[in-house]
Amino acid sequence: MIELFQQAADNASIKQTKSVSRRDFLKLTGMTTSGFVLGSMLSVSLPAWAHGNASHVGNNTLNLFVTIETNGRVNIVCHRSEMGQGIRTSIPQIVADELCVAWKDVHVVQGLANEAYGSQNTDGSRSIRNFYAKMREMGATARTILEQAAAEQWAVPIADVYADDSFVINKNTKQKISFAALAEPASKIKPPAPDSLIYKSKKDFKYIGKPIQIIDLPDMVTGNAIFGQDVTLEGMLYASIERNPVVGSKVESFDKAAAMKTGGVVDVYKMPEQPTPVVFNPANGVAVIATNTWAASQGRKALNIKWGDSPHKDHDSAEYLAQLNQRIVGKGKTIRQGGDAYAAMQQSQKKIVATYTVPYLVHAPMEPPAATAVFKDGKCEVWACTQTPQNTQQNVAAALGIAKENVTVNVTLLGGAFGRKSKADFSIEAALLAKYTGKPVKVIWSREDDIRQGYYHSISSQYFEAGLTADNMVNAWIQRTAFPSISWTFDGATDEPSDGELSLGFGDMPFNVDNLSCETHKAPAHIRIGWVRSVCNIQHAFAQGSFVDELAHAARVPTQKMWHQLLGDDRLVNPKDQGFEYGNYGETLERFPIDTKRLKNVLDDVVTKSGADKPTANGEAWGISAHRSFVSYVAVATKVRVKDNKVTVLEMHSSIDAGTVVNPDRVRSQQEGSMIFGLSLAMMGEITVKEGAVEQSNYNDYQVLRMSQSPLITTYIVESDAIPGGVGEPGTPPVAPSLTNAIFHACGKRIRDLPVNKHFTV
Amino acid sequence: MISFTLNDKPIKVDADPKMPLLWALRDLLDMTGTKYGCGIAQCGACTVHMDGTPIRSCVMPLATIAGKNITTIEGLPSDASHPIQQAWLEHNVPQCGYCQSGQIMSAVALLESNPNPDDAAIDDAMQGNICRCGTYPRIKAAIKDAAKNVSTTNVDFSLAKNAGEKA
Ligand code: FES
Ligand code: FES
Numbered sequence: 001m002i003e004l005f006q007q008a009a010d011n012a013s014i015k016q017t018k019s020v021s022r023r024d025f026l027k028l029t030g031m032t033t034s035g036f037v038l039g040s041m042l043s044v045s046l047p048a049w050a051h052g053n054a055s056h057v058g059n060n061t062l063n064l065f066v067t068i069e070t071n072g073r074v075n076i077v078c079h080r081s082e083m084g085q086g087i088r089t090s091i092p093q094i095v096a097d098e099l100c101v102a103w104k105d106v107h108v109v110q111g112l113a114n115e116a117y118g119s120q121n122t123d124g125s126r127s128i129r130n131f132y133a134k135m136r137e138m139g140a141t142a143r144t145i146l147e148q149a150a151a152e153q154w155a156v157p158i159a160d161v162y163a164d165d166s167f168v169i170n171k172n173t174k175q176k177i178s179f180a181a182l183a184e185p186a187s188k189i190k191p192p193a194p195d196s197l198i199y200k201s202k203k204d205f206k207y208i209g210k211p212i213q214i215i216d217l218p219d220m221v222t223g224n225a226i227f228g229q230d231v232t233l234e235g236m237l238y239a240s241i242e243r244n245p246v247v248g249s250k251v252e253s254f255d256k257a258a259a260m261k262t263g264g265v266v267d268v269y270k271m272p273e274q275p276t277p278v279v280f281n282p283a284n285g286v287a288v289i290a291t292n293t294w295a296a297s298q299g300r301k302a303l304n305i306k307w308g309d310s311p312h313k314d315h316d317s318a319e320y321l322a323q324l325n326q327r328i329v330g331k332g333k334t335i336r337q338g339g340d341a342y343a344a345m346q347q348s349q350k351k352i353v354a355t356y357t358v359p360y361l362v363h364a365p366m367e368p369p370a371a372t373a374v375f376k377d378g379k380c381e382v383w384a385c386t387q388t389p390q391n392t393q394q395n396v397a398a399a400l401g402i403a404k405e406n407v408t409v410n411v412t413l414l415g416g417a418f419g420r421k422s423k424a425d426f427s428i429e430a431a432l433l434a435k436y437t438g439k440p441v442k443v444i445w446s447r448e449d450d451i452r453q454g455y456y457h458s459i460s461s462q463y464f465e466a467g468l469t470a471d472n473m474v475n476a477w478i479q480r481t482a483f484p485s486i487s488w489t490f491d492g493a494t495d496e497p498s499d500g501e502l503s504l505g506f507g508d509m510p511f512n513v514d515n516l517s518c519e520t521h522k523a524p525a526h527i528r529i530g531w532v533r534s535v536c537n538i539q540h541a542f543a544q545g546s547f548v549d550e551l552a553h554a555a556r557v558p559t560q561k562m563w564h565q566l567l568g569d570d571r572l573v574n575p576k577d578q579g580f581e582y583g584n585y586g587e588t589l590e591r592f593p594i595d596t597k598r599l600k601n602v603l604d605d606v607v608t609k610s611g612a613d614k615p616t617a618n619g620e621a622w623g624i625s626a627h628r629s630f631v632s633y634v635a636v637a638t639k640v641r642v643k644d645n646k647v648t649v650l651e652m653h654s655s656i657d658a659g660t661v662v663n664p665d666r667v668r669s670q671q672e673g674s675m676i677f678g679l680s681l682a683m684m685g686e687i688t689v690k691e692g693a694v695e696q697s698n699y700n701d702y703q704v705l706r707m708s709q710s711p712l713i714t715t716y717i718v719e720s721d722a723i724p725g726g727v728g729e730p731g732t733p734p735v736a737p738s739l740t741n742a743i744f745h746a747c748g749k750r751i752r753d754l755p756v757n758k759h760f761t762v
Numbered sequence: 763m764i765s766f767t768l769n770d771k772p773i774k775v776d777a778d779p780k781m782p783l784l785w786a787l788r789d790l791l792d793m794t795g796t797k798y799g800c801g802i803a804q805c806g807a808c809t810v811h812m813d814g815t816p817i818r819s820c821v822m823p824l825a826t827i828a829g830k831n832i833t834t835i836e837g838l839p840s841d842a843s844h845p846i847q848q849a850w851l852e853h854n855v856p857q858c859g860y861c862q863s864g865q866i867m868s869a870v871a872l873l874e875s876n877p878n879p880d881d882a883a884i885d886d887a888m889q890g891n892i893c894r895c896g897t898y899p900r901i902k903a904a905i906k907d908a909a910k911n912v913s914t915t916n917v918d919f920s921l922a923k924n925a926g927e928k929a
Binding site: 032082083084085086206211213216218219220221222223225226227229230232238263264291292293294295335364365366414415416418442446447663670672674675676677696699704705706708712 | 770777778779789792793794800801804805807816828834835836838839840850851852856857858860861863866884886889891892893896898901910
């Protein structure tokens with residue numbers, strides 16, 4: 001789906017960034033007006049990291065990452081969205097290191113939607129993975145230009161000077177000249193060829209690999225950080241939209257007069273009908289436009305909308321899951337095969353069988369979606385907490401019937417996102433209403449809107465079957481999965497898992513079993529399906545990690561040993577050898593192989609350091625699991641106490657091998673966040689659907705983890721010089737199985753259907 | 763017209779008395795530091811102090827705050843010098859930052875009423891504040907550090923006295 005999304009996402013083509021003068025946005029997006037652009041002449045062809053199918057981006061210019069003002073301020077663009085991962089700090093960290101600028105001089109500028117940056121889709125745990133090398137190049141280019149400018153002033157060869165701490169220094173005379181003084185002459189120098197650049201070696205890094213404090217921190221502790229919900233424009237109106245409870249149903253009638261009578265309401269507008277496939281098009285509904293959020297939400301209550309029929313009105317998630325569970329025990333469509341699993345299964349001495357299910361989930365970021373737009377003279381400007389400014393630009397343009405060049409998208413801070421804010425629906429709504437009213441409009445989503453109008457993590461069923469030989473070796477393995485596909489959201493037709501989704505922890509299973517069959521079953525979609533932090537890895541890692549634990553129990557060996565046994569000797573796994581078109585998160589297997597050694601290493605690391613192999617008190621136990629996703633490796637050890645039917649999570653330890661790490665503190669905080677996100681979904685995450693409509697509405701009935709449920713969390717980062725892998729998502733998948741495995745070892749109850757609170761108090 | 767004190771300054775708001783304080787702050791007074799997260803007193807993002815006590819402003823109708831003393835995140839020192847803010851900086855607490863205004867206001871109120879909270883007291887006071895990003899371990903550690911600093915340096919926590927000048 002990431003690939004699919006990518007297709008929909010690009011084509012954005014604004015060629016210029018512009019100066020942003022609005023008060024609230026100066027700090028956030030304020031591009032310098034007096035700075036000098038370094039590297040603006042630099043022509044680079046986007047290498048493979050710009051995604052296989054994004055060739056339309058082609059030979060574009062990467063520019064505007066570095067500008068230097070004559071007062072010494074160095075502006076560094078962050079072109080990716082900040083949603084808590086710390087990217088507004090770590091991208092500049094990379095550039096600044098090669099640039100040799102003092103950190104105090106760095107000013108971070110949030111990039112507008114601009115295809116010159118390459119992909120800005122902040123998803124798939126790939127900001128550092130895809131841009132580490134490019135950001136170093138940007139920094140090194142700028143530094144070289146500054147060195148050259150200084151060398152020219154002193155009339156010495158460039159080899160006789162070096163940059164450090166915002167100065168260029170003459171090696172021989174020790175003379176110094178500041179970046180500020182060099183800014184103007186430097187801006188006239190032709191950038192060096194990328195292959196002539198000299199890079200720092202690791203031992204000279206000043207910022208890369210250092211736990212630098214996030215740059216937005218002072219604003220965040222004083223209430224000054226500006227999120228999508230906070231955008232305020234002169235004369236702005238506020239809109240709240242009542243949307244269809246069932247996908248596809250249309251507005252038949254509504255009481256405009258009643259809504260208009262509410263104090264503060266200035267207009268009521270029926271949203272355009274949502275086409276199919278749904279993609280990111282706003283849902284059918286009616287907008288109430290008012291002078292403040294409260295008035296809009298009150299007016300909305302008076303709308304009394306009559307909704308039309310929908311083909312999805314009978315969808316019932318409980319019944320649906322029961323059907324999937326029935327289907328999953330039968331042979332499905334084979335997507336990867338080795339040997340003859342069915343014949344071998346017959347030969348086995350012992351057969352272990354289990355079905356695992358995960359319900360629908362929703363992102364529920366702390367900040368519900370929000371977007372503000374102005375439409376004037378055929379041009380639109382949007383401010384949104386979006387993960388995908390380019391896609392937003394494209395979608396807004398299409399909805400308004402104007403050229404992409406006439407849409408400017410400003411990216412605010414995102415109050416959490418987890419995949420929800422990859423969708424442009426809320427920005428399109430704001431743009432449509434801005435055009436309709438002729439005034440700036442902020443569309444505020446309520447928490448209820450967020451829970452009920454999501455792009456949900458898919459409901460799923462997984463069937464696992466293994467045959468053991470007399471000496472407890474696994475000689476046959478069958479695994480099946482069935483869930484409504486994200487592809488349906490885009491094509492309205494797909495009714496089975498796509499290769500992209502199966503590449504997330506299913507078709508890439510790393511175990512060394514001679515006789516293997518990986519299969520899928522059909523599962524039509526009835527609500528909008530989207531990607532939620534770590535996506536299908538959630539259900540696949542839960543099933544796989546649980547099943548390994550079950551096999552260990554059956555074979556009477558420690559779970560760690562069973563992992564080693566299944567992974568076998570150190571080797572690189574290629575699922576393509578067994579017929580599966582593996583996506584590998586958009587990377588080649590040459591650059592990012594599936595390396596069983598690294599997976600075993602994180603597992604051993606976490607077991608040893610956490611003490612998960614040590615005895616525990618009565619009623620307490622450890623559970624472990626490991627998973628490779630987003631080309632990184634994570635293992636988790638979770639310790640629980642089960643007493644009086646209540647599960648208390650005492651400790652969680654995780655070990656991550658994400659290759660080279662730019663900001664270890666943010667890797668830690670992402671691991672902490674992933675543990676809590678994973679725990680939250682495993683313990684209590686569940687969206688249910690009745691008569692086609694989501695039943696939950698807010699944090700009272702869609703519970704998320706709170707402080708008293710949050711365990712002690714410890715993170716271990718594997719020292720590595722490998723290419724950077726993903727960080728934001730890979731921590732989540734191994735959490736659920738480590739938890740349910742721990743519960744099993746503590747009390748003997750095996751949970752195969754999440755969430756845990758169906759069985760225990762949590 | 764409803765009159766109250768906001769961060770030590772007298773203020774009048776002309777609005778529906780049923781309007782929750784949160785929306786008056788955000789939409790009418792342009793003070794967006796206080797956040798919306800749920801609207802039903804479930805998440806704590808909108809936490810402010812009323813006469814020194816933490817309240818959820820999303821369910822507090824304007825009518826009920828007439829004559830009261832309200833302190834928002836903007837009422838804390840803008841130089842982040844409050845011990846809680848300092849501890850937040852030291853522990854690099856926030857991820858996305860959206861819940862943090864509410865977390866900080868709850869934590870400040872906790873230390874005012876209990877300068878030396880143990881784990882249970884922290885859990886209890888912070889239970890109403892959701893952080894979807896999962897910064898709980900750091901919040902807890904930061905509160906403990908702030909408490910230590912407070913008890914050793916005797917910092918005056920009473921916001922109402924000096925927040926106005928600092929803000
Ligand atoms: S917004 Fe008030 S408690 Fe959530
Ligand atoms: S820091 Fe993102 S919700 Fe708390």
